[in-house]
Amino acid sequence: MGVLHISSQKPKIWKSKKIIILAATILILIVAILILYPSLFHIGTRINNNSTQTIPYKTYAANGITFKYPADWKPISDLHSPSRWGYPPDPIVAFYDPSGNHTESNISTYFYIKQLNFKSLDEQLSRYRHDIAEIGQIEVSERNITVNGMRAVELIKTWHADGIQYQALTVHIEALPGSKYYRIGCVTPLSKYNETLPKFKLVIDSFKLLQ
Incomplete structure (x- = not known):
């Protein structure tokens, strides 16, 4: 029974590792995009700063x-x-x-x-x-x-x-x-x-x- 119990946990452990690897990959991609293309996340602010409509x-x-x-x-x-x-x-x-x-x-x-x-x-x-x-x-x-x-x-x-x-x-x-x-x-x-x-x-x- 002990051998069977250890064997049944291996798929769960591997699944957890896959989730961690996937999350880390997504995080790295997000950081890379923020570094390479920061202007994509500031368009709204720039437009508001340059607008004269609120004066x-x-x-x-x-x-x-x-x-x-x-x-x-x-x-x-x-x-x-x-x-x-x-x-x-x-x-x-x-x-x-x-x-x-x-x-x-x-x-x-x-x-x-x-x-x-x-x-x-x-x-x-x-x-x-x-x-x-x-x-x-x-x-x-x-x-x-x-x-x-x-x-x-x-x-x-x-x-x-x-x-x-x-x-x-x-x-x-x-x-x-x-x-x-x-x-x-x-x-x-x-x-x-x-x-x-x-x-x-x-x-x-x-x-x-x-x-």
């Missing part, structure tokens, strides 16, 4: 253009402020972030839109690169994009002022080739750039000409 907004529609902007941002009344947006012309519209008790006299985060008189996007960019170099600002990156079907170039720059490092996302838009060009300038301290970027994107991605 409360208002719509601006005047001066031949329309765009969305954060609902709690305030218009800048003094549009003649070269220290904020560089060489002429003055912008046609500008808004700032009032959070942190900021007022128009001590703005740190804002955006502006200029309508520019150039014959081509290349001419616009060449002039802009010259202007920012002349005042000691540094170009960080540049890439071609489109804004609602309009050809555009995104140029990011940085500089120091009053002990603070600022970074600006500027978008140069060819609205009507050869006749109508715009620049959207979005400025904030570098320390706040990532958290403010979705709000800047709200403005840029919704920018259109009024029909």
